[in-house]
Amino acid sequence: MTNEVTLTINGQSVTVPAGTTILKAAERLHIHIPTLCYHPDQEVKANCRMCVVEIEGQRLLQAACSYPVAEGMVVRTNTPKLIHVRRNILELIYSHHPLKCISCQRNGTCELQDVAAELNMQRSLMLKVESRGMDKDKSSPSIIRDPNKCILCGRCVEVCQDVQRVRAIAKENRGYKTVVVPPYGKALIDSTCVNCGQCVQVCPVGALTVHDDTMAIYGAIDAGKILAVQVAPSVRTTIAEALGEEVGTVSTFRLVTALKQLGFTYVFDSDFSADLTIMEEGSELLNRMNTGGTLPLFTSCCPAWVKFCETFFPKELPNLSSAKSPQQMFGAVIKTYFAKKRGIDPANIFSVSVMPCTAKKYECQRPEFHDSGYQDVDCSITVQELSRMIRTAGIDFATLPETPFDSPFGLGSGAGEIFAATGGVMEAALRTVYEVYTGKTLETLEFHAVRGLDGIKEAVIDLDGTSVKVAVVHSLGKAREFMERYEAGEFRDYAFVEFMACPGGCIGGGGNPIRTWDKVKKRTEAVYQQDSEQLPVRKSHEQEGIKQIYREFLDKPLSEKSEELLHTTYVSRADLIRC
Numbered sequence: 001m002t003n004e005v006t007l008t009i010n011g012q013s014v015t016v017p018a019g020t021t022i023l024k025a026a027e028r029l030h031i032h033i034p035t036l037c038y039h040p041d042q043e044v045k046a047n048c049r050m051c052v053v054e055i056e057g058q059r060l061l062q063a064a065c066s067y068p069v070a071e072g073m074v075v076r077t078n079t080p081k082l083i084h085v086r087r088n089i090l091e092l093i094y095s096h097h098p099l100k101c102i103s104c105q106r107n108g109t110c111e112l113q114d115v116a117a118e119l120n121m122q123r124s125l126m127l128k129v130e131s132r133g134m135d136k137d138k139s140s141p142s143i144i145r146d147p148n149k150c151i152l153c154g155r156c157v158e159v160c161q162d163v164q165r166v167r168a169i170a171k172e173n174r175g176y177k178t179v180v181v182p183p184y185g186k187a188l189i190d191s192t193c194v195n196c197g198q199c200v201q202v203c204p205v206g207a208l209t210v211h212d213d214t215m216a217i218y219g220a221i222d223a224g225k226i227l228a229v230q231v232a233p234s235v236r237t238t239i240a241e242a243l244g245e246e247v248g249t250v251s252t253f254r255l256v257t258a259l260k261q262l263g264f265t266y267v268f269d270s271d272f273s274a275d276l277t278i279m280e281e282g283s284e285l286l287n288r289m290n291t292g293g294t295l296p297l298f299t300s301c302c303p304a305w306v307k308f309c310e311t312f313f314p315k316e317l318p319n320l321s322s323a324k325s326p327q328q329m330f331g332a333v334i335k336t337y338f339a340k341k342r343g344i345d346p347a348n349i350f351s352v353s354v355m356p357c358t359a360k361k362y363e364c365q366r367p368e369f370h371d372s373g374y375q376d377v378d379c380s381i382t383v384q385e386l387s388r389m390i391r392t393a394g395i396d397f398a399t400l401p402e403t404p405f406d407s408p409f410g411l412g413s414g415a416g417e418i419f420a421a422t423g424g425v426m427e428a429a430l431r432t433v434y435e436v437y438t439g440k441t442l443e444t445l446e447f448h449a450v451r452g453l454d455g456i457k458e459a460v461i462d463l464d465g466t467s468v469k470v471a472v473v474h475s476l477g478k479a480r481e482f483m484e485r486y487e488a489g490e491f492r493d494y495a496f497v498e499f500m501a502c503p504g505g506c507i508g509g510g511g512n513p514i515r516t517w518d519k520v521k522k523r524t525e526a527v528y529q530q531d532s533e534q535l536p537v538r539k540s541h542e543q544e545g546i547k548q549i550y551r552e553f554l555d556k557p558l559s560e561k562s563e564e565l566l567h568t569t570y571v572s573r574a575d576l577i578r579c
Contacts, residue, residue, distance in 0.1 A: 003017060004016065004018060005017075005018050005020075005073075006071060006072070007025060007070065007071070007072065007073035007074070007075060008075065009022070009029055009077065010031060010076060010077055012029050012031075014028050018069075019068055019069075020068065020069050021044070021064065021066060021067060021068060022062070022064040022065075022067050022075055023051060023064040023065045026075075032118075033051045033053065033064050034050050034051060034086060034118050035065060036048040036050045036093075036112065036204055037050075037065075037153035037154060037155065038065040040517070041202075043158065043162075044065050045065075045153070045154050045158075046063040046065055047152070047154060048093075049061075049063055049089055050086055050090070050115060051063055051064040051065050052064070052085060052086070052089075053082065054076040054077075054079055054081065055067075055075055056074035056075075057074075064077070087121060090115060090116060090119060093112065093151050094129065095129060095130060096129075096132070096151075096176075097112070097148075098131050098148050098149060099129060104206040105144075105206055105209040105210070106205060106206040110204070111205065112151060112205045132147055132150075137188050138211070139189035139190070140187075140188040140189050140193065140195065140362070141189075141195070141211055141361045141362045141365050142211050142358040143188060143195065143197060143200060143208060143209070143358060144210070144211050144212075145207070145208055146206060146207050146208075146209070147179050147181065147207065148207075149206045150205070151204065151205055151207070152171070152178055152180065153204055154171070155202040155203060156180060156202055156203055157169060158202075159198045159199055159202050160199055163198065163475060163476075163477050163503065164194075164196060164475065164501070165480045166192055166193065166196070166476055168182055168191040168194075169182055169191070169199065170183065180207075191576065192311055192312075192576050192577060194311065194359065194476070195303070195304055195307065195361070195510075196304040196359055196476065196501045196502060197210065197357070197359065197502075197509065197511055198502060198503070198510055200358065200510050200511075201508075201510055201512075201514055201515055210382050210384050210385060210510070210511055211358070211361060212385055212388075213361065213379050213381055213385065214389055216378070217350075217381070217389075220350035220378070220379075225348060225349070226265050226266075226344060226349050227263060227264045227266070227352060228334050228350070228351050228352070229259055229264045229266070229267055229351075229353070230268045230273065230327070230331075230351075230353045230354070230409075231255060231259070231267065231354045232326075232327070232354060232355045232357075233270060233271055233274060233412075233416060233417045233418070234356045234419075234420035234507045234512070234523070235255065235354050235355070235356060235383055235386075236250055236251055236252040236255055237249075237420065237507065237526045238356060238512045238513055238523060239251055239255055239383055240254075241523075242383050242384065242387035242512075243387050243397045245397075247518075248522040248523055248525060248526040249526075250529075250534075251397070252402075253403055254397060254400040254402055256403040256404065256405055257400045257401055257402065257403040258397055261395055261400075262389055262393055266406045267403075267406055268330065268405055268406060268410075269411055270412070270416070271411065271412020271413060271416030271417050271419075272330070272409040272410070272416065272543070273326035273416075274412060274415070274416030274417075275412050275413050275416045275428075275543045275546050276326070276540075276549070276566065277301060277323055277325070277326045277419075278415060278416070278428050278432050278540035278541075279546060279550075280323040280329075280558065280562060280566050280567065281297075281299065281321050281323040281429060282429045282433045282436065282540075282557075283436075283557035283558050284322065284323060284557075284558065285297045285321075285429070285433060285496055286436065286437060289468075289495060294318045295319075295494070295495050295496075296471075296494040297319065297321055297495065298316070298319045298320045298321060298497050299426075299497070299498045300321040300322070300324070300325065301323075301325045301419065301425055301500075302325070302357075302499060302501050302502075302506075303325060303357070303363035304501035304502070305476065305479060305499040305500065306320065306363075307359070307362070308479060308480075309499075309570075310570055310573040310574075311574065311576050312483070312574075312577070314572035316483065317570045317572065322567040322568060324567060324568050325363065326419065327353050327355065327364065327377055328364070328369050328376055328377065328568070329565075329566045330353070330409075331369065331372070331375075331376030331377035332369075332565040332566065333409075333549070334372075335349055335372035335373070335374055335376060336372050336553075337549060337552075338409070341408070347374065350378050351377050351379075352380070352381065353377050353379075353381070354380075354381055354382075354383070354386050355380050355382060355509070355511060356382065356506045356509030356510075356511050357382070357511055358509070358511045359501065360380040360511075361380045363377075363380070364376070368569065371564060372565070382510075382512070383511055383512050383513065384512070384513065385511070387513075407545075408545055408549075409545060410545065412535075412545070413537040413538055413539060413540055413542065413543045414531035414537065414539075415427070415431050415531075415538060415539055415540045416428065416543075417527060417530050417531050418527055418531050419506065420505060420506045420507045420523075420524075420527045421504070421505045421507050421524045421528065422453065422472060422504055422505035422507075423447075423451045423472045423474075423498065423505070424505065424527070426447070426450045426472050426498040427447045427450050427451070428540060430450075430470075431445055431447075431538070432539060432540050434464075435539070435541065437463050437466075438463055440464060442539075445538050445539070446532075449461075450470065450472045450498075451528075453504060453520070453521070453524075455473065455474065455475055455477075456473050456482055457471065457473075458470070469491075469493060469495060470494065470496045470497065470498075471491065471496075472498045473497065473498065473500070474501075474502070474504060474505050475501070482499075503517075504517075504523075504524065505524075507520055508520045508523075554566075
């Protein structure tokens with residue numbers, strides 16, 4: 001039995017492995033077949049039928065995304081009949097879809113819009129548009145849900161139920177009345193949603209979008225506020241992509257220039273607060289190891305993971321590090337240490353973060369984060385929002401000159417930079433923990449055992465004769481698997497576990513440009529290249545800005561001032577779960 005088959009598509013011969021779908025075989029020949037429900041990183045659904053093709057000898061049309069090739073098969077993908085059928089399918093979809101493309105956040109990046117253009121839909125639609133008449137759900141600080149725009153592709157349901165295993169949304173009713181909604185008629189804010197935004201990443205239309213907060217920034221500028229913005233490590237790797245450049249293009253200092261032109265007074269590097277997080281979280285780990293504290297220590301940098309733990313595994317909250325995320329540490333520091341250093345009234349500072357993450361919007365509104373005497377971070381925007389602001393301002397990003405970050409929170413370390421990738425927090429912590437614990441200098445800074453895209457990675461780290469077990473987990477589906485195994489008795493002898501909600505870590509966050517696994521891999525390569533080739537300091541405890549803030553303000557990790565500003569507590573959210 002041969003493992004390969006040869007078939008003909010539109011008169012061209014191609015040989016592919018047995019079991020390959022017609023869609024994948026066509027890609028080998030650079031033949032494009034329109035799709036809507038299909039997503040390269042998900043299971044095949046074959047429910048939109050946009051990809052139907054003709055197969056010689058068969059009366060019925062078949063979905064190219066699911067139909068396997070066969071030896072000698074003859075396929076046609078572009079006949080007048082197929083174009084007519086696809087246009088009819090599109091008209092049926094549009095009959096239930098509000099035609100408000102101009103005002104839609106996905107205008108220009110909408111897959112439904114793209115298919116309409118491909119099919120040259122210039123004539124008027126035959127059918128009257130009949131909206132579902134459902135209210136737009138704006139309850140979440142992170143995600144806007146407009147069920148009227150939903151095309152029932154099923155992508156969001158799969159990512160929420162099977163990849164993230166949060167199960168905050170599902171299909172309800174049947175036939176024409178089918179909708180995708182949270183259970184029991186709840187608003188998204190009252191569901192088990194943890195704001196990770198992976199549903200936004202896979203939605204082909206504007207049914208799920210990022211909650212846009214850019215008007216708050218324009219309002220702060222008009223009000224004469226002093227705008228201070230922090231830029232997350234992964235943003236320098238994704239903002240150029242969002243503006244049309246190659247995936248993996250790093251644009252650190254062009255990004256600073258763009259933010260200055262948008263009206264931000266101070267532009268800071270969140271690599272600094274990532275380093276600060278390592279100092280506090282690493283010290284907390286050593287303290288727990290030395291005093292018999294609760295282990296393993298679970299990282300707390302990711303707000304979607306923290307809320308996931310609060311909701312589904314509240315018994316394990318003592319394991320969570322009390323260290324705030326880099327975003328919230330920076331927010332507290334800007335309105336205390338920085339404000340005092342520059343003689344600025346903190347009430348006049350509007351603190352903004354640019355993040356790859358939709359959950360950061362929720363995080364900065366949590367009541368716990370007012371330790372500066374004000375809301376520590378006033379507004380968090382995503383890469384998607386910032387790219388729109390740059391376009392709106394008429395800034396030609398590709399030609400911008402380079403501008404350094406502002407002091408005293410300038411360029412951070414390579415350890416802070418790799419926070420962007422899964423395993424990065426672990427590796428950054430180990431670089432510092434090893435040297436603090438042993439008093440020796442690391443010969444090799446790369447901890448390859450915690451890198452890579454396996455969902456759960458385990459490693460044993462040698463701290464100069466002391467073996468420490470660690471694990472790295474990314475995606476909430478894998479987090480649930482780990483926690484269920486933990487509660488069943490596994491991993492009890494581990495010391496440290498890194499959790500990231502999004503596949504690939506922050507580099508795959510819900511607020512980034514729409515991703516696929518191929519893009520995540522390229523972005524990750526760029527992150528590690530920055531660490532190894534571009535940044536002069538690669539350990540958090542050797543970063544000069546970190547030394548300065550402890551010398552002038554915080555005294556030392558886990559000091560009284562550090563505990564006040566840089567640490568927090570958590571709450572059980574188990575009441576969000578209803579059977």
